[in-house]
Amino acid sequence: MAELAIRTEQLSLWYGTFQALFDVDFDVKKGIVTSLIGPSGCGKSTLLRSVNRIVERGGTVKTTGRIEVLGQDIHAPNVELVQLRKSVGMVFQRPNPLPLTIRDNVLFSTRLHRDRLSRAEQDEIVEKALSTVLLWDAVKDRLDHPARVLSLEEQQKLCIARLLPIQPAVLLMDEPCSALDPTGTEAVEELIWTLRGDYTILIVTHNMAQARRASDECAFMLMGKLVEHTPTDQMFVTPKHQETADYIEGRYG
Amino acid sequence: MVPTQTESQPAAAASLEEADRRDLDWWIDKLVEGLVFIGGISAIVFITAIFVFITKEGVGFLGSRFDFSEFFFSQAWRPTSESKPTYGALALIAGTASVTGFAVLMAVPFSLGAAIYIAEFAPPKQREILKVLVELLAAIPSVVWGFIGLSMMNPLIIELFDVPIGLTVLNAGVILGLMAAPIMTTIAEDALKAVPDSYREGAEALGATRWQTIFRVTLPAARNGLVAAVLLGVGRGFGETMAVLMASGHSINVPDSVFDSVRALTATIAAELGETAVGSEHYQALFTLGILLFVVTFFINLTADLVVRGIRKS
Numbered sequence: 001m002a003e004l005a006i007r008t009e010q011l012s013l014w015y016g017t018f019q020a021l022f023d024v025d026f027d028v029k030k031g032i033v034t035s036l037i038g039p040s041g042c043g044k045s046t047l048l049r050s051v052n053r054i055v056e057r058g059g060t061v062k063t064t065g066r067i068e069v070l071g072q073d074i075h076a077p078n079v080e081l082v083q084l085r086k087s088v089g090m091v092f093q094r095p096n097p098l099p100l101t102i103r104d105n106v107l108f109s110t111r112l113h114r115d116r117l118s119r120a121e122q123d124e125i126v127e128k129a130l131s132t133v134l135l136w137d138a139v140k141d142r143l144d145h146p147a148r149v150l151s152l153e154e155q156q157k158l159c160i161a162r163l164l165p166i167q168p169a170v171l172l173m174d175e176p177c178s179a180l181d182p183t184g185t186e187a188v189e190e191l192i193w194t195l196r197g198d199y200t201i202l203i204v205t206h207n208m209a210q211a212r213r214a215s216d217e218c219a220f221m222l223m224g225k226l227v228e229h230t231p232t233d234q235m236f237v238t239p240k241h242q243e244t245a246d247y248i249e250g251r252y253g
Numbered sequence: 254m255v256p257t258q259t260e261s262q263p264a265a266a267a268s269l270e271e272a273d274r275r276d277l278d279w280w281i282d283k284l285v286e287g288l289v290f291i292g293g294i295s296a297i298v299f300i301t302a303i304f305v306f307i308t309k310e311g312v313g314f315l316g317s318r319f320d321f322s323e324f325f326f327s328q329a330w331r332p333t334s335e336s337k338p339t340y341g342a343l344a345l346i347a348g349t350a351s352v353t354g355f356a357v358l359m360a361v362p363f364s365l366g367a368a369i370y371i372a373e374f375a376p377p378k379q380r381e382i383l384k385v386l387v388e389l390l391a392a393i394p395s396v397v398w399g400f401i402g403l404s405m406m407n408p409l410i411i412e413l414f415d416v417p418i419g420l421t422v423l424n425a426g427v428i429l430g431l432m433a434a435p436i437m438t439t440i441a442e443d444a445l446k447a448v449p450d451s452y453r454e455g456a457e458a459l460g461a462t463r464w465q466t467i468f469r470v471t472l473p474a475a476r477n478g479l480v481a482a483v484l485l486g487v488g489r490g491f492g493e494t495m496a497v498l499m500a501s502g503h504s505i506n507v508p509d510s511v512f513d514s515v516r517a518l519t520a521t522i523a524a525e526l527g528e529t530a531v532g533s534e535h536y537q538a539l540f541t542l543g544i545l546l547f548v549v550t551f552f553i554n555l556t557a558d559l560v561v562r563g564i565r566k567s
Contacts, residue, residue, distance in 0.1 A: 054458050059376075085460035092458075096451035099474040108469070109459045162459065 004068075005030040005170050005200035006051055011065035013046060015058060020046045022224045023065070028170075028217075033192060033201045035215035035232070037208060039252060043224040044204045048172050051202065052088040053081060070169055086113055089163030091173040095155035097147035097162075102139055105147045105158055106130060109166045129161040133191055153184030157191060171195065173203040177210065189214045208248055212236050220244045307547060311540030314340075318534055319541065330505050332525070332535040340538045342545070347507040348515030352497055353490040355426025355511060356433055360486055363430075364437035365479070371438070372445035373467055384442070391435035395495040402428040402500025416512045420502035423511040428500045429493055433486035440485060444478020445471060477563045484557035488550050494519035518542050 006028035013021040020043050028034045036044040049055035050067060053074060067074050074084050086109075097105050106126045110117065117125070126143065130136040135157045139150070147158055156176060163171060173192070177185040192201060193214060205211050211218050212232060219229040220243075228235065228244045239245040246252060318340070327341025371383050402424050410419035448471050456466040472479070494517070502514025503524065522539050529536040 052458060054454065057454065057457065082460045082462060085458055090458040092451065092455065094451060096449075096455040098452055098455055098470055100470075108456070108461075111469075112459065112461050112465055159455070166460070 003030045004028065005070060006202065007068040008047075008050075009066040009068075011047070011050065011063070011067060013043075013050060013055070013064075014062045016060045020224055021050070024221075024224075024226045026219065026226055026229065028200060028202055030169075030200050031197050032216040033196050033203060033214060034217045034219065035211040036202065036204045036219050036221060037206075037211050037247070038221035038227075039247065040206075042221045044221045045174055046224075047221070047226075048174055048202060048204050049090075051170070051172055052085050052090055054085075054090060082113075086166050087168050088170045088172060089166075089168035091156070091159050091163070091171065091176045093175045094179050095152055095159050097150070097155050097158050100147060101144050102147050102150070102158060103143040105162050106165065108162055113166055125165045129164040130158075132164055132195070133157040133161040134187075134194075135161060151184070153180050153187055156180060156184070156188055160188075160191065160195075168199065170200045170202065173201065175204055175206060178206060185210070208236075208250075220247065222247070304547065307540055307543045311537055311544050313532075314534060314537030314541050315544075318538070324541075328505065328507055330521070332529075332538055338534065340541075342518070342542060344505045344507050345516055345518045345521050345542065346545075348501065348505075349491060349497075349517040349519070351422050351508050351511075351515055352425045352429055352501055352517060353487060355422055356429035356490045357483065357487055359427060359430030360434040360437055361483055364434045364441055364482065364486070367434070367438045368441035368445055368482075369467060369472075372442045373463070373471065384439070387435045387438050390431075391439070393432075395432065395493060396499075398428050398432055399496040399499030402496060406500065410512075414512065418502060418514060420500060421512050421514050422501065422508050425497050425501035425515070425517075426511065428496050429490045432493060432496060433489045436489055437482045437486040440482035441475075441479050444475040444482060447478065448474045477560050481557040481561045484553055484560065488553040488557070491553065492519060492546065492550050494523050498523055518546050522546075 004027050006026070008024050008026045011021055011024040011026070012019065024043075024047060026047065036048060038044045046055060050063065051069065051074075055061055063075065069084065069088055072079065098108060100108065103122075103126055106129050107122055110122075110125060127136060127140075130139060135154060138154060139145075139158075142149075147155065150158060156179070160171070160176075176192070177188050180188060189210060192203065195201060196216075203211075203215065215232050217229065218232040218235045220227045220235065220239075220241075222243050228239065228241050230240065235244065236248060239248060320340075324340060324342050325346070326343055327339065328344040329339040329341040330345060331337075331339045367383075367387065371380055371387075375383060403420070406424045406427065407419035410416065410421065410424055414423075452470050452474060453466050456470045457463075461469065497517045498520035501517060501520065503516050503520055504514040505516050506513055508515050522542055525535070526539050529539065
């Protein structure tokens with residue numbers, strides 16, 4: 001049994017009176033890419049957003065059950081949100097670089113969490129993060145430009161790069177390619193695949209082909225419940241449940 | 254296919270002819286268009302008319318009696334002197350500047366604090382209530398503010414600071430600050446609300462606390478709108494007349510401290526214009542003060558507007 005990065009136990013979640021998750025038991029193994037698929041409104045984004053507790057921004061959110069990240073119950077009173085979000089990075093559906101320069105975007109998280117760094121240390125962090133996401137060559141001459149001038153693909157890569165300096169263990173990605181064109185999608189998928197191993201990646205996607213080619217394991221959700229969680233090959237060839245089979249064959253969704 | 258085409262051609266021509274008929278709807282459309290055009294153009298007409306009127310009344314003074322160094326560098330505003338009237342506006346300019354400056358110093362921290370609370374922290378219901386209240390505050394007539402300055406602040410200042418008179422820069426500045434704060438708050442709040450939520454979400458997901466998010470992301474992103482808010486507040490203070498007239502003491506004086514009485518440009522015009530003969534030198538001099546005020550407020554508002562446009566572009 002591989003080591004687990006994320007583990008939920010009987011997780012239920014309500015937005016006000018609307019129940020979005022029903023008793024979800026979900027294990028995510030360390031160091032691989034796990035994709036979450038399912039039709040719109042099935043709760044896959046909610047599940048993803050529960051893992052760094054950003055779901056609580058909405059206000060009237062109630063959770064029961066348990067979520068562990070690296071063995072630590074994230075709802076325990078001794079867990080600081082800041083610490084949790086340091087170890088669980090998140091990439092959003094629409095690239096959302098902060099209204100700062102490219103360089104400051106990459107350095108944003110280290111500046112929040114660490115003491116002042118020398119210029120050389122900062123340069124090193126920026127170069128390393130941008131190189132990891134294969135963006136360094138494209139932007140090294142314009143680090144002081146605002147991040148908004150980049151193409152969407154580059155912005156999304158930057159959004160991944162800015163997570164790396166604080167060395168999160170888990171990267172959550174909420175449909176990271178849905179705002180990108182096919183070339184951008186391919187580039188970001190490749191990037192996700194190269195990050196595999198160093199990071200545990202949980203990715204929500206609408207795109208079944210993407211789940212199939214770019215994940216190790218795949219989980220199917222429907223109506224707030226986790227229906228099936230198997231290795232990706234197995235899910236797309238021999239799904240265990242009828243709903244899963246119907247969904248991946250495109251009968252609804 | 255072919256027969257239907259030949260049939261449909263005359264039908265199309267008929268409907269075109271019909272469309273060309275200027276029926277009631279067509280006239281209503283033209284009428285509304287005209288009314289909207291007049292409404293739109295009227296702002297330009299009025300502002301031009303006002304500017305022309307003020308300039309026309311003041312230009313006689315500007316052409317003959319006006320002396321640049323006396324006007325801007327002399328404190329002696331003695332327009333009613335029998336022997337030798339002088340028109341030094343320095344003290345009046347200093348009065349307006351000191352009161353407005355003090356008001357802005359008072360209002361900016363309060364307004365920004367209120368705007369940040371309303372935009373970033375208040376729950377939705379509270380936010381609605383606070384916005385309505387702030388806007389109500391902006392609707393209080395200026396004479397009521399002047400009354401508060403005269404009858405409440407005046408004795409309070411005398412009591413608190415042990416000074417002989419309470420109608421001072423301090424008094425007028427506080428009153429004007431309270432008057433400018435609602436405008437600044439409303440506009441600053443709008444600017445903060447216009448910052449996309451994805452910025453906050455992104456920053457929080459990176460582990461920023463709410464304060465870090467506000468200081469490092471939201472405020473810098475809303476910078477232009479906040480500057481515009483302050484400038485519009487300054488413009489409001491600059492042009493305010495009645496409250497300043499009542500609370501500032503109305504004595505010609507370049508202030509050394511906030512406990513000095515001063516006299517504002519606006520208050521001078523309001524107090525003296527009724528006493529002058531139309532077309533006299535004094536009358537024209539007051540209109541010259543009006544030109545000065547008009548030009549300054551025009552540029553403040555223009556700057557604010559350009560700054561706001563700056564946000565939309567980026």
